[in-house]
Amino acid sequence: MTDTSTGTIDLSSVRVALIGAGNMGGPVGRTLLDAGVRPEHLLVVNSSTASSERAAEELGATAAASRTEAVRQADVVVLGVKPYQILDLVAELREDLPTGAIVLSLAAGVTLAQIEEALPAGAAVVRAMPNTPISVGEGAVGLMRGSAVTDAQHELLHALFSRAGVAVDITEDQVHAFIGAAGSLSAFVFAIIEAMTDEGVRLGLKRDLAATLVQQTVRGAATMLTESGMHPAVAKNGVSSPGGTTVQGLAALEREGVRAGVAAAMAASAEASRAMTAG
Ligand SMILES: NC(=O)c1ccc[n+]([C@@H]2O[C@H](COP(=O)([O-])OP(=O)(O)OC[C@H]3O[C@@H](n4cnc5c(N)ncnc54)[C@H](OP(=O)(O)O)[C@@H]3O)[C@@H](O)[C@H]2O)c1
Structure with a gap:
């Protein structure tokens, strides 16, 4: 595992769609804001408008009216829904996903290959396995890099998690140990x-x-x-x-x-x- 959590990239123009700001998506949203994503560029979508507005207000971010609105201008789309929902959600989003956007899944148990298969060829997919202490900048995040992720996108991901605590690159084989030693x-x-x-x-x-x-x-x-x-x-x-x-x-x-x-x-x-x- 390599710790490369040195955020030197300017994140003030990076647009993020956060789909599912719950127990884990919320802390991830918070760490992205801490790293320099602007509140008006962090669009939150939960399962209802009232829930999106509540989560956005708690985070100090912006509620989106719909998933399409959040995703179509996003540089990074964070998937914070439950693992069983991920592949259906990705299939729904594929039409709206801008070229070059990174899909960042927080889901345990859903592999990079499964997500990549549900997206157009060449889509950049990253899995992140965070723990909740990232919300106070003292957590750990394991980042798993998909096959189409460029070096620039990989650097951007590390910059986004630069205020999380420790952000390390791991393989999908290591994620189970990571969950034992950090996630759970x-x-x-x-x-x-x-x-x-x-x-x-x-x-x-x-x-x-x-x-x-x-x-x-x-x-x-x-x-x-x-x-x-x-x-x-x-x-x-x-x-x-x-x-x-x-x-x-x-x-x-x-x-x-x-x-x-x-x-x-x-x-x-x-x-x-x-x-x-x-x-
Ligand atoms: N909890 C952890 O410590 C932890 C650690 C590592 C990874 N993870 C991963 O994080 C993911 C989320 O887990 P969680 O514990 O944060 O679950 P959670 O608290 O239940 O949050 C799920 C979120 O998804 C939203 N959601 C549900 N259906 C949606 C839809 N159709 N469209 C948009 N948003 C929708 C929910 O909104 P509503 O509230 O409006 O229903 C809620 O904000 C999972 O994939 C899990 O594997 C969790």
């Missing part, structure tokens, strides 16, 4: 943070304080590893005095199978992605 992982981390906060409360802290301490510690531990390049085991040993409090806690962590549980969760998500792709 954000949910595992939320669940673990919830559990740690609840336990902080059980131990006697007020919920606000427990939440602050847990979130700061998780954020700080990740930042410390990123900035120092330290191996996590070395950082862990640095907190573990002989016979001290931390080693007692770490021993309990291993006895309870937390490491195996985390590995099983990641493997289950990767496996579900594989199964979804196989149909």
Whole structure:
């Protein structure tokens, strides 16, 4: 995976159609605006006019009256609908798609080849696998490049995701591992943070304080590893005095199978992605 998330391209004239601004399409819209796409150039279409207007207002973008209106002038068409809807949607859009536009699919389990087959020959298709922390510029996005994508279009995509956190090129074979290690992982981390906060409360802290301490510690531990390049085991040993409090806690962590549980969760998500792709 190559991290090339250095956005140096001027995005102020890039026009984007965002079809499906839901749990994932919304954060993608937000990161595109952060990267420099102008609100009047980000046209949002949901399943009804009221929903499009609501989503556009939440994002600070523009609601389009129809999919055709959004797509016909777009440089990039983001598909944020559910995976089962993608191929029908692409078939509907093919007449309206401007020459040279990039189709960017967020859908898990729908391959580049399937989307390319539903479009005119030579259409530029990219798959993106983001996680929701991109909405605060601290997420991860895996970008999969279709067969007709030019170097300039590839650069444009990286510029569009330059404020997402980390944007890396991956192959479609790697996407299952990516989902385990980034896409679904954000949910595992939320669940673990919830559990740690609840336990902080059980131990006697007020919920606000427990939440602050847990979130700061998780954020700080990740930042410390990123900035120092330290191996996590070395950082862990640095907190573990002989016979001290931390080693007692770490021993309990291993006895309870937390490491195996985390590995099983990641493997289950990767496996579900594989199964979804196989149909
Ligand atoms: N959630 C994640 O963490 C995540 C991570 C990676 C990838 N993805 C991918 O992101 C895609 C969307 O998932 P999601 O979780 O964001 O789903 P979601 O929250 O249900 O959002 C789906 C969006 O599609 C819109 N939509 C439905 N039918 C439409 C139509 N005919 N025309 C235009 N818009 C329509 C919905 O609008 P209404 O609200 O008006 O119905 C909604 O805004 C999926 O393909 C999924 O694989 C999700």
